[in-house]
Amino acid sequence: MSIYSLKTKLSNGEELQLETLKGEVVLIVNTASQCGLTPQYEELETLYKAYTEKGFEIIGFPCDQFGGQEPGTDEEIMEFCTMNFDVSFPIAQKTEVNGEAAHPLYQYLRSQAPADEKFDEAGVLQREDRDMVESSDIQWNFTKFLIDRKGNVVHRFAPTVKPAQIETTIEQLVTDDK
Structure with missing residues (x-):
C-alpha cells in the first residue's frame, strides 16, 4: 500500500485519486473551524x-x-474557509482520523509516522523516543503530515507547529526532490 493507492472525496463531492499527486510534495492536515489553532489556515x-x-x-x-x-x-466548512481565510487549496469532506471509522488515508499516515514517538522542540516527530503516547492516534486538530515527491511520509508535525515553521522543510523538498 502507498498513499497513491488511496482516494478521498472533496467538499464539493468530487473524488480525488491521490495517485494524481505523484511527483508532488503534499501536506495533509486535519482541520477544524472552531479550534484555537484555526488561524493556521492563513499560514x-x-x-x-x-x-x-x-x-x-x-x-x-x-x-x-x-x-x-x-x-x-x-x-458550511468550505464557506468558512473561503470567507475567513481565502483558502484555495483542496478541502476534503468531513473525515474521521481516529478509531474504527478512520479514513484509510489517516490509517496509512498514522502507520507511517506513529505518535508513539516524541516531538522535538521544533515540533518534528522524533522516531527514537517512544514514551510520549501509546498509540498512533492523532492527538488534536492541525496535526500535519508532510509527504515527499515519492509518496514517503517524511515528517509528522505536532498541532502547535505553525505552518510558517515548516516552510524551510517544504522549500527543501520542493527544490531537492525534482
Whole structure:
C-alpha cells in the first residue's frame, strides 16, 4: 500500500485519486473551524500560494473528533474557509482520523509516522523516543503530515507547529526532490 493507492472525496463531492499527486510534495492536515489553532489556515494558504507552482499541494481534512470543533456541513466548512481565510487549496469532506471509522488515508499516515514517538522542540516527530503516547492516534486538530515527491511520509508535525515553521522543510523538498 502507498498513499497513491488511496482516494478521498472533496467538499464539493468530487473524488480525488491521490495517485494524481505523484511527483508532488503534499501536506495533509486535519482541520477544524472552531479550534484555537484555526488561524493556521492563513499560514497554510500562504504556503500553498508560495509553493503550489513548484509542485506543492495541501489537502485539509476537516474533523469533528476533537471537542466537537468542526460541527458544520461540508458546504458550511468550505464557506468558512473561503470567507475567513481565502483558502484555495483542496478541502476534503468531513473525515474521521481516529478509531474504527478512520479514513484509510489517516490509517496509512498514522502507520507511517506513529505518535508513539516524541516531538522535538521544533515540533518534528522524533522516531527514537517512544514514551510520549501509546498509540498512533492523532492527538488534536492541525496535526500535519508532510509527504515527499515519492509518496514517503517524511515528517509528522505536532498541532502547535505553525505552518510558517515548516516552510524551510517544504522549500527543501520542493527544490531537492525534482
